[in-house]
Amino acid sequence: MTSEAVKPSLRGFLVDSLGHLVRGRLMYWAWLVLLLGLIALGGWHYTLQLREGLVVTNMTNQVSWGFYISNFTFLVGVAAAAVMLVVPAYIFHRKDLKDVVLMGDTMAIAAVTMAILFVVVDLGRPDRFWHLIPFIGRFNFPQSMLAWDVIVLNGYLLLNFGISFYIVFNHYRGREPSESRYFPWVLLAIFWAISIHTVTAFLYSANSARPYWHNALLAPRFIASAFASGPALMAIGLQVIRGISDYPIRQSVINHLALVAAIALQVTLFFLLADLFTDFYNEGEHAASARYLFFGLDGHSGLTPWIWTAVVLLTTAMLILMIHPLRKHPVYMNIAFVLTIVGVWIEKGMGLVIPAFVPTPIGEIYEYSPSLTEIMVSVGIWAFGLLLFTMLAKAALPVQCRFLREKNRRAGTERNPDSDPAVEPD
């Protein structure tokens, strides 16, 4: 996509981007030091895990996937939510969203990278990663859903990186990127975003041995909750960026994301209700995992407080976002965003992964909670994702700001129609 890029300016772009990374206020450096510290902590715990094996986790043959895969699942959801900016920006030509769509892509890049890292740290033999590389290793495609997931996640990473790079690079050169050249890729990325959810959900629902997952509603539930947590996380990220830079992020963008989250939360909770009804109206063996999660099974109820917390958080967030004055209130809106993120993290993390293993397909019950190593490694990966997002945003924002300022200056009187593009029902 950068074929017409002439060498000197590409180099200038990279040098300038690096330059932006090493210029910053004290807060910026403090933030970097904090993140690097957490990454080092996680890295140290990961070396422990490499040395001893996955025995340092609390996973067992009964619950063979745990906290890592839970975080992976949540992050795949977040990654795909960038479409909630991309679709209105490019398909419905909302200018206010188009100005910030790049930040959505940036968040997607960080989220997919974290998701991939969570799978890597879950591998028993990360030294054999090359077995997964198509043609070089031995890739069980199209049979294995995990092989599909490798393709869609890496493809999504490449797509987002390519599109973002193309846009920022053109802005750097002070010109509007040619929409006819990158729009096909944007369209592809939209379908691809849905595919990363769907494939990841199929990864679970493919297991006929585990009734908790083996359920056609799993993929729709997955997408619904991702369209709540992703926009919520993005809305918070955008407000932070607005607070610390002069990047023009309009309130209409945040309001748009709040509305998306509100609708997605309603659908999420409706799907949850449909699942619970089907499980419990005529309760059978297929409902054992759901019973374990929501009510406890044979005296084991480690996840019960968590899932009810999630239900309460999500319901509260939905109510706040459904009531127009509250949704538009800067404080309540952000409370709802935080509740949504935490709620979905519980529900689409541990709440989705662990109960499928409790009881096991042959009826054993082993309760799982993450070990210190698992928590620390996960913190390290989250810190790495935040660092990646920070760096990408730090490098891209000055370019974007300069470009948008120039554009707005040129546009002059045309600004008015843009500034109030909201088509929200009220």
Added chain:
Amino acid sequence: MKNPDEKGAAPPGVNARRRFLQGLALAGGAGAAHAAFGAWGGSTLSDAFADFFQQHYQRMTEAEISEAITRIERKAKRRYGVDIQCDTTPAQQGVVFGYAINVSKCRGYRDCVHACVRENNLSRDTQYIRVIEMDRDSTDLRHGDHYYDHEQVPLDGKYYLPMQCMHCDNPPCVKACPVEATWTEPDGIVVVDYDWCIGCRYCMTACPYQARHFNWGSPALPPEEINTATHYLGNRPRPAGVVEKCHFCVQRTRKGRQPACQEACPTGARIFGNLLDPDSEIRYVLANKAIFRLKEDLGTEPKFWYFRDK
């Protein structure tokens, strides 16, 4: 200790791929090789290097397999001080193995479990076979006791249900593996290449019978109890971080012997044999007894049946 590139037998494509991978290793794999040296099997650096580039079992040439076996035997010697023999006896023509358990004869002694542990060099925290103590009036596995531990068996009002890998004809675990590290051999045995498995454990989530076991740490294997007659796809000592499972004692059954669990059973509850041989005992059982299989509704087609005398 030869460099893997020195072998003449490998086709040119393989060598080209190797060179590419070695380039990768120089760029970023040094850390992984070092970790393999420290943590994964107590190897020398050159063995760790050769292990890193070792191909999938089904893709190796004869020469590469024999080198891999030399390394396996050398590692066992270094690690356990034991001389093992590792072979690659292939499946016999016209043989597909199947198993049938006479539930009325099983009395829950678990001799099969312990014979399996010794025969297959299992880590002493792993058992391929589990015997579940079931209530006489129930077939619900969830209410069975997987870890019964009383002075005497059998208990009144109970029956005993042994379970292990069912070697499904339509195995969901094989479908799940992203790198084809597990597959069905021509004699119907579902095997794992322990040197190819990446340890993602997706096969474990796919298996409806809980038949797959992961090496969470280094296997705890007492050197003095090692069975030195091993098979590449069977009971050779396993590394940490990979999945393993029952392989119908491939090291015995491909040489015409019965699996260790069958031989150990004092009550004659276990019937193992060639499903393609119309005169075999297992074929008699399948033809004449009221047989059932576990979780047949999932369509995995286990080659593992149960029946009762009365």
